[in-house]
Amino acid sequence: xxxxxxxxxxxxxxxxxxxxxxxxxxxxxxxxxxxxxxxxxxxxxxxxxxxxxxxxxxxxxx
Numbered sequence: 067x068x069x070x071x072x073x074x075x076x077x078x079x080x081x082x083x084x085x086x087x088x089x090x091x092x093x094x095x096x097x098x099x100x101x102x103x104x105x106x107x108x109x110x111x112x113x114x115x116x117x118x119x120x121x122x123x124x125x126x127x128x
Contacts, residue, residue: 068108068109069099069101069106070106070112071107072098072107075112096111096114097114
């Protein structure tokens with residue numbers, strides 16, 4: 067399973083770490099899982115998050 071750390075994910079999406087945590091607090095961030103003390107985001111969770119954000123964006127535009 068391919069996954070990214072929070073920092074890697076934020077860099078890939080051009081987001082700050084604090085914005086990531088704000089998304090998580092609002093329940094709008096990607097699903098995460100722990101490996102030891104590291105928090106990871108799977109490729110599947112990333113893809114689901116992108117799809118959800120696109121759907122939300124389309125609702126606002128419509």
